């Protein structure tokens with residue numbers, strides 16, 4: 001099938017490369033010429049497990065020319081949606097991309113399906129996207145179809161997650177639209193839920209809100225356990241044997257970051273308030289997560305006067321296995337430490353260059369140099385941190401690096 005994908009970021013590039021691997025003819029449309037050149041030379045612009053190999057073995061064309069989508073059967077919209085100041089969603093890029101698609105396809109003779117993959121609030125596809133697609137007199141349901149099919153890709157594991165989905169959700173304007181998308185995913189070994197557009201939009205937001213809720217839940221339990229001298233990890237292990245709870249997503253620590261969970265949770269909260277509902281549980285999930293980020297600094301103050309101290313940070317990425325620092329807990333922590341007069345030396349195996357763009361004035365050093373600081377904060381649980389010698393050090397662990405327990409002073413956030 002001939003497919004075009006608008007947006008070649010964390011979602012678009014992965015989906016494009018995987019669909020190409022499955023035998024589809026894929027064209028990626030982006031505005032970033034550097035990204036386009038990299039993709040056309042078979043190199044990925046992102047750090048994703050298996051992506052380099054995938055791109056070196058499959059042909060994915062990239063271009064900035066929207067005319068190239070003319071003979072696509074499906075057009076995926078995968079552009080970023082980010083939080084506005086009031087935490088509602090900014091549709092700026094999605095609207096721009098939709099307007100371009102609408103303009104280019106106004107003369108397309110054969111039937112095609114526009115599919116939204118970007119995360120949007122319930123009602124967006126019907127209320128904002130379809131009107132733009134009909135702007136040039138084309139009629140949805142007659143001239144073209146519309147679907148909303150959310151992605152559930154974890155950064156760092158996105159290729160695996162695309163190829164091995166737990167489920168495929170197809171929100172469809174009508175069954176003709178859904179049939180086209182279904183033909184693309186029917187051979188996946190996963191249940192396919194065919195539903196309406198706004199239900200599909202909500203499945204995505206509710207799924208991420210639930211994941212955020214599970215993290216804040218175990219962190220609430222962890223904060224209680226810490227006061228009781230109980231190992232939260234052991235409690236989580238005991239809980240996880242219950243198949244209604246499950247063992248995943250019960251790692252207590254400094255909370256969730258990334259470009260999705262915080263944003264999607266806030267988007268759902270904003271949508272609920274917009275329709276006059278107070279989402280108290282969701283708000284508390286977010287509030288607890290905000291407070292959890294700074295617990296390492298509170299603990300650090302028990303042992304070190306921060307002003308003029310040199311603090312080492314192990315881990316800058318928002319989680320291990322990625323170079324992405326968007327929503328990293330290290331951001332709030334570095335802000336507070338700098339504000340209180342500390343000198344910071346930081347190490348991360350992948351994310352230092354991305355973090356340096358945000359904080360060019362802190363020192364980026366080897367992990368050995370971090371260990372020579374007055375105190376060490378562990379922010380990201382990279383496995384290699386279990387290979388360091390913490391003897392005689394002061395360590396505040398925001399995640400759970402067992403080897404660090406040998407430190408002279410060791411405290412875990414929870």
Ligand code: UDX
Nearest residue numbers: 151152153154155249250251255256257258260318319
């Ligand atoms: C998430 C969802 O998992 C994915 O399905 C969705 O499509 C996009 O958002 P991602 O943002 O890549 O994926 O990160 P994820 O692996 O889910 O972790 C999110 C954050 O939660 C990280 O900061 C991680 O450190 C934290 N986390 C996760 C915990 O603190 N404890 C846990 O048990 C799990």
